[in-house]
Amino acid sequence: MYAWFLNKASLAVTPLPLMWGLVLLPVSLLVGLVMLILSANFLIAGSGLSSWMVEELTKFDFSEGLELFMAMIFAIVISPFALLAFLIALVFGFFGLAIMISAIVRLIPR
Numbered sequence: 001m002y003a004w005f006l007n008k009a010s011l012a013v014t015p016l017p018l019m020w021g022l023v024l025l026p027v028s029l030l031v032g033l034v035m036l037i038l039s040a041n042f043l044i045a046g047s048g049l050s051s052w053m054v055e056e057l058t059k060f061d062f063s064e065g066l067e068l069f070m071a072m073i074f075a076i077v078i079s080p081f082a083l084l085a086f087l088i089a090l091v092f093g094f095f096g097l098a099i100m101i102s103a104i105v106r107l108i109p110r
Contacts (some may be wrong), residue, residue, distance in 0.1 A: 002013065002033070025103050025106070029103055029105035031097075031099055032095075032096045032097065032100030033094050035092045035096030036093060036096040036097070038092045039089045039090070042085050042089035042090075046082050046085030046086040049085060053078045053079070053082065056074065057074065057075065072096060
C-alpha cells in the first residue's frame with residue numbers, strides 16, 4: 001500500500017530534469033546572455049573613457065610645469081575609472097559565460 005502511494009506521489013510531482021529543461025535552462029541562458037551584453041557595454045564604456053582621456057591629454061601644452069602636473073593628475077584620476085570599467089566588463093563576461101556553460105553542461109546526460 002505504501003509503495004502504491006509513493007508511486008502515485010512520484011507521478012504527481014514534476015520531475016527535476018523536466019523542470020530544469022523547461023524553466024531553469026532558458027532562465028540561465030537568458031541571464032548569461034544579459035551578462036555578456038552588460039560586459040560588452042562596460043567594455044565600450046571603458047574604451048570610450050580611455051579615448052576621451054587621450055583626447056583631453058592632447059589639449060595640454062606641457063610647456064609649463066603646472067600644465068604637466070595637471071595632465072599627470074588628470075591621467076591618474078581618470079585611469080582607475082577606465083580600468084574599473086574594463087574589470088567589470090571582464091567579470092560580467094566570465095560570469096555570463098560560466099552561467100551559460102554550466103546550463104549547457106547540465107543538459108549532457110551522465
